[in-house]
Amino acid sequence: MTWTKLSDDFADDAWGLSDAAVRLHLEGLLWSNRKLLDCRVPKEEIQRHAKRPEAVRELLDTGFWAEDGDYYVIRHHAKYQRTRAAVLAQQAVNAANGSKGGRPKTESRTKPKSESQSEAITERSNSRTGARGAKNPGIMREETESLTESLTDSKTERDGTGLRRGEVRNSRSESAWTDGVSPESVCSVPGCGGAVTDWLRGNFGQYCMAHAADQSVNSPELNHDPHQ
Helix, strand or coil: CCCCCCCCCHHHHCCCCCHHHHHHHHHHHHHHHHHCCCCEEEHHHHHHHCCCHHHHHHHHHHCCEEEECCEEEECCCHHHCCCHHHHHHHHHHHHHHHHCCCCCCCCCCCCCHHHHHHHHHHHHHHHHECHHHCECHHHHHHHHHHHHHHHHHHHCCECCCCCECCCCCCCCCCHHHHCCCCCCEECCCCCCCCEECHHHHHHHCCCCHHHHHHHCCCCHHHHCCCCC
């Protein structure tokens, strides 16, 4: 198979031609390239490939074509077409490459549907497992992190300070809860056993740090820093 080339300004060049003349000109280029005629179309063959052969006079008058004995010579856009010698040389190279182990001409490039489905399933499986059935490191890491978070969260809803996870101690400073820690007694909440500092006792009564926050979360004193 050969190809016919047109420049992007072809329509501009053919603007003054009738539709029949434009069609005949294109049909002539196509026929010449198919038969490797080097843009020399035998007059007797024009009836075989042209729908409107009577438009040949318009092409001759406008210089798109010329006459040379028994041939019509296509002049316009002839320089863009490959010559017969160039096409035959390329075909010889392609044939030589094929004989050296190139892609066979008759080999089908479409795999059977069952084979394609099997490969797709295998690829999906391999994406989750590595060599010898080992799980993908990224998946193992995600599963480990998820398990760790679940175990940590399931032990208690409160962290080491006695506050709920993610709970914010309003705007007071951390030092207000910890300065002068000298546990002298325990929290009055049954079963708590938390230490009560002098500062906690003076501001909130007999409550440990955790229960002082629970009992007085709405108290204005929570927003007061004793060191200010």
